[in-house]
Amino acid sequence: MAYKISGTKNATSRIIVMKESDWSIESNTIISGTGAYEIEVIDGAKTVLAESTSGETLGYGNVSPIYSAPVASWLTYFDDTYWEPATGMGLPQTGHWDGSKWVADQDTGGSNYWYLVIRPKGSWATGFRPTTIRTYFNLETVLPLQVYSASDSPGVPSIIDIADYTEGTESAMGWTAGADIAAYWIVAVPGAQFEVTNIEFYGIPV
DSSP: OEEEEEEEEESEEEEOOOOOOOOEEEEEEEEEEEEEEEEEOOOOOOEEEEEETOOOOEEEEEEEEEOOOOOOEEEEEEEETTEOOTTTSSOOOOOOSSSSSSSSOTTTTTTTEEEEEEEOOOSTTTTOOEEEEEEEEOOOOOOEEEETTTTTTTTTTEEEEEEHHHOOOOOOOOOOTTEEEEEEEEEEESOOOEEEEEEEEEEOOO
16 A cells, blocks of 8 residues: 655755654655655654755654555556566467567468467566556557456457457456456467567556
């Protein structure tokens, strides 16, 4: 949960926030200029000191942080720190990361099918429930876009299933209980090689 300490000041100041539970320093920050400021903290009583550049210090004790509800925004989960090729799913190709974008690979069986099938890397998708997705690629055409949960069967995605996705379209995502994102598919059938240049979600990060 997000909590904050807020206040106003009339000069550049060092703001020190101490936890009254053990008197350790939680935040020690120089904030420039005049006006309002906010510092994110954990819950619990605080002592807050503000020291100006002249050495003048003002302090308050037993300060209660204010709960600040997280706000949804567009979040980019795109590169190979967030995704990896989804090997082991019985597909002839998965696509690959070339250092700046995801590149589809052609079916090794010689057909004109091009595959990009990737899965989340790390824990960012665990419990993540965005409401909307948008993705960008380099073809001036529509492509099928699918987003699967771990319990979905191939060809039957429960989160996103759009036969004709237009680049940059904001598309609503569907969720069932416990259904984390497990795979992201674009398969041009038949088609040409394509490159995915961004993947964005509208939601609150976990």
